Amino acid sequence: MRAALDRLDDEITGYGRAIETAAAARAAGCTVPSSRAEGADVARRAGALADRAATAEGRDHDRARALRKVAGHLHALDIELADPRLGGDGLEVVAKALAAALDVFARPDIRGLARLQDRVDLLLDHVEHHSGLRRVAVHLLGIGTAAEFTWENHPHLRRAELVG
Numbered sequence: 001m002r003a004a005l006d007r008l009d010d011e012i013t014g015y016g017r018a019i020e021t022a023a024a025a026r027a028a029g030c031t032v033p034s035s036r037a038e039g040a041d042v043a044r045r046a047g048a049l050a051d052r053a054a055t056a057e058g059r060d061h062d063r064a065r066a067l068r069k070v071a072g073h074l075h076a077l078d079i080e081l082a083d084p085r086l087g088g089d090g091l092e093v094v095a096k097a098l099a100a101a102l103d104v105f106a107r108p109d110i111r112g113l114a115r116l117q118d119r120v121d122l123l124l125d126h127v128e129h130h131s132g133l134r135r136v137a138v139h140l141l142g143i144g145t146a147a148e149f150t151w152e153n154h155p156h157l158r159r160a161e162l163v164g
Contacts (some may be wrong), residue, residue, distance in 0.1 A: 001053060001060050005067065008042075008049055012071050013102060015042050016143075019078050020098045026081075027091035034082065039075040046071035069146040070105055073139040080136050090126040090133055094140075097123050101143040108147035116144045 015038065022032040046068040053064035081094065097119035104112035120137050127133045 001056050004049055005053070005060060005063050008046055008067055008071075009063075011042055012046065012067055012074065013106065015039055016070070016074050016098065016102045019074060019081065020095050020102065023081055023091045023095040023098065026086075027088040027095060029088065034078075036075070036078050036082065039071075039078045043068075043071040043075040066105075066146040070143050073142040073146070077136060077139040080132055080139070083130075083132050086130055086132065087126075090123070090130055093119070093123045093126060094133070094136055097137075097140050098143075101140045104144050105147045113144055113147070116140065 015035065018035050019039075022035065025032045046064075050061075050064040050068035053061045055061075056064070077098070081091070086094075097116065100112065100116040100119045104116050120140055123133055123137050123140070127137075
């Protein structure tokens with residue numbers, strides 16, 4: 001189970017970085033091919049693995065649920081970002097916020113969550129120009145909150161235990 005989770009984690013991270021790169025490229029005026037079909041496949045496989053992990057050890061189950069959640073948010077984000085009406089400034093802010101979301105998912109910490117929140121706040125400043133960015137913000141925050149499922153898997157975030 002762990003090996004499958006590790007492979008899926010790598011695929012989801014790669015998909016997220018591809019979306020981040022595509023958003024930055026579109027912000028710079030470049031045309032990029034769609035990754036939505038691949039993203040849908042990754043999201044389906046994440047869901048299937050999470051279903052299989054339902055009977056697994058607690059940490060594997062939590063990690064599988066988090067991966068399913070992140071894959072779903074990334075796929076929805078990919079769909080939202082396909083809107084040709086999104087402008088360069090908004091896409092640039094989205095790319096930076098997505099980078100923060102993927103970073104906090106890879107290594108959850110409070111500073112990372114605060115950085116993500118700051119980036120999403122900047123993104124929300126652009127909502128008046130395009131209302132679709134509000135939905136993008138929800139997906140970015142969803143990626144950040146998925147990190148909470150995996151916090152127990154990171155030694156630097158485990159709760160302190162009383163000795164004595």
